[in-house]
Amino acid sequence: MKFKYQRRKVSVGLEGEIYMSNLPGYHLAVMGATGAVGQQILKTLENRDFPIKKLTLLSSARSAGTEIEFKGQKITVQEAVPEAFEGVDIALFSAGGSISEKFAPEAVKRGAIVVDNTSAFRMDPEVPLVVPEVNEEAILKHNGIIANPNCSTIQMVAALEPIRQEYGLKKVIVSTYQAVSGAGAAAINEMKDQATAILNEQEFSPEILPVGGADKHYQIAFNVIPQIDQFAANGYTLEEMKMINETKKIMEMPELKVAATCVRLPVETGHSESVYIELDRNDVKVTDIQQILSVAPGLTVQDEPENQLYPMPAMAAGKEDVFIGRIRKDLDEDTGFHMWIVSDNLIKGAALNTIQIAESLIKLKVVTEK
């Protein structure tokens, strides 16, 4: 389906935007509406009944023209142009870093607050990087853009923050087990097509993972790839550096020791993380940590080894919470603990956290209803 772009007066609405309600609410724009995360953003907006007065769906030229149903109304996705952000209160960006770099300033210029789910602005000292359960107040320092952290970072800091508040935190070593949906819908299809080919003893040719545009592509079905994103000069991948730097920024602990190894697996949705931490205190028990996490918002403790209860991606997929289990004391370090953290990388890792930031913008009165 090819979309024929036709400019109209804003007052009667561009194609791609629709009035949802006459009640007070916000004019929301979703950039990247047709992508895996964009689709999840729309689903989560519906589920949480976000107060939308007007909804504008935007995408690249390639996907423009797609019809998307939202709360029973069909909306035709519009090709992103700067003028599309006129009158927008909150713009949720999830269409890749270069799109954010190009259009986020245009949206801000027109008075929108951008919640950006790409890595474009995350480490910009002028841009708050926010997981509402951890550092909601950082939103108030915004200059028009608020960054949503990397999926693998969000679930980890959400789980670690209640522990840090109570017992302090000195060190984090994480090894990740990341799902292919983090690399987009094409990576999901690649995994399934490869699995089908292998099960039927047919040939296949890897084309997407580990990174679109990389020199080499590798089998992901029934395999493990220890590369997510490109390599930095220090031998770490950009994904690993994101986890390291974003964790320090969100927790406002530049001195925190963080190490990460990021690994892609043949799982469709749901990132898992094997996390080792060292606390400030040496008198903490496993039950203390279980107790603290079990009452924290957005977290679910699944930790009953005797009943084989622990988090797994197949069970966490489709759910909003971050799940924590396998909590156990290190056998050598009296401040050390191990745990296993799982969450849906498209929900809390992307769409939900983005929308929670938008909800915080409302709660903290950064935006006001029309």
Add this chain to the structure above:
Amino acid sequence: MKFKYQRRKVSVGLEGEIYMSNLPGYHLAVMGATGAVGQQILKTLENRDFPIKKLTLLSSARSAGTEIEFKGQKITVQEAVPEAFEGVDIALFSAGGSISEKFAPEAVKRGAIVVDNTSAFRMDPEVPLVVPEVNEEAILKHNGIIANPNCSTIQMVAALEPIRQEYGLKKVIVSTYQAVSGAGAAAINEMKDQATAILNEQEFSPEILPVGGADKHYQIAFNVIPQIDQFAANGYTLEEMKMINETKKIMEMPELKVAATCVRLPVETGHSESVYIELDRNDVKVTDIQQILSVAPGLTVQDEPENQLYPMPAMAAGKEDVFIGRIRKDLDEDTGFHMWIVSDNLIKGAALNTIQIAESLIKLKVVTEK
């Protein structure tokens, strides 16, 4: 095929044993010949041209009667009985812990040296636990039984020992990414059947993983299970405790700090490990470690981030070496390094190491040719 057991005089040979050669050599018995590891043992014995004079293939009653071809000769697998070990020089056991507990003493009583690839005797202080590249000389302290370590332990200590020798070792934290073949042929079939069912949107019912005989079984295809073996009372799994205790025993370092998180993945063969280590020295460079590992026997360094070269199970499967890559210095600890270790869990992790122990028995003249 049902095997009808018929007792004969040993002198004319039991069914299930065959004279391979008139040249000098050893009478070898393989217990568990029909299992995934047993099959790999036979393949590796062929590949390495192990000096076999006589070969006895044994199994449980259930698998007895199976015909197996070895070096062009068909051998009918015999049900294990104590008398089958008469005259055996070396018995390679890989048929589960309870079989080893029952028959290994019988074999030893009859003069055989047992190389046992189960967890039955590994932590027995009277039983050497051997990875020949690490502690070959420990074999000399044997009392009839030598234990082959757990698959996930073998590849890790093989990679760490050359580093320890040069720079000392204080601490190891490992998170594993383990293949289903470690749980046997039935687990491989379960994974493939589940993957086929999921791709075709059909129902399925998990029956084997994480542990045969456990109360609950979980989906492994397109999922991750943070449980291998049963849980110990301290919240660690037995697999994790094996890695911790066996590493200390093999490296003869009871003071070594070791922590492990063991995780099962939908990979057929090839265990991967994300390993963090701390050395005794703080002046070691990545290139030093690459250099040391590249000249160590049985190891292959695959570590060129700029060329996207790193180990992966799909590439390590079927190979004898332990592959190491992603070697990088910790960004906070000046004695700390991270690395990614991959090996075929059925080869170096089981069959090959078992046969290397048998080769060491010959080399160290613990057994002599007939």
